[in-house]
Amino acid sequence: MMNTNIDVGKRLDEEIFRVFGTKREAAKQMELSSGSYFNAYTSGKVGIGVVLLKRLQNASIDIGYVKDGVKTIIPDAIQAVANVEAAKCSLEISALKRRIDRASAELADISKELSALIDRNS
Numbered sequence: 001m002m003n004t005n006i007d008v009g010k011r012l013d014e015e016i017f018r019v020f021g022t023k024r025e026a027a028k029q030m031e032l033s034s035g036s037y038f039n040a041y042t043s044g045k046v047g048i049g050v051v052l053l054k055r056l057q058n059a060s061i062d063i064g065y066v067k068d069g070v071k072t073i074i075p076d077a078i079q080a081v082a083n084v085e086a087a088k089c090s091l092e093i094s095a096l097k098r099r100i101d102r103a104s105a106e107l108a109d110i111s112k113e114l115s116a117l118i119d120r121n122s
Contacts, residue, residue: 006044009064013042015061030059 021024023035023042040046041106046064048056057063065071 004044005067006045007011008048009042009044011066011069012048012061013039015066019060023086026059030055080091 016023016026020029023038025035027033027035027037035045041052052069053063056066062072
């Protein structure tokens, strides 16, 4: 079966929806200008080049499926481990953010105290 740009574009559209839900969210996550960036590719007007393929792969798009129509099968156990690790990372990021917020508040308090000391000694 020959993979035309239209076939590839349809599969790209499916994968974007599977991974991100919308082209807008895909563009946001991939640091692209807007969701319309993908339109030329998903409509089949333009073929996907190496640079975009690499970006898609880094964004967890199944490029094997997009290019050839053959889905990459990820065993459920591997996916489950990946989900657990992602959840752990999310919790750790939240904890770090709270620590940063507390440190910022403490620095603001110290700054106020220093300003008060300077004012008293002036």
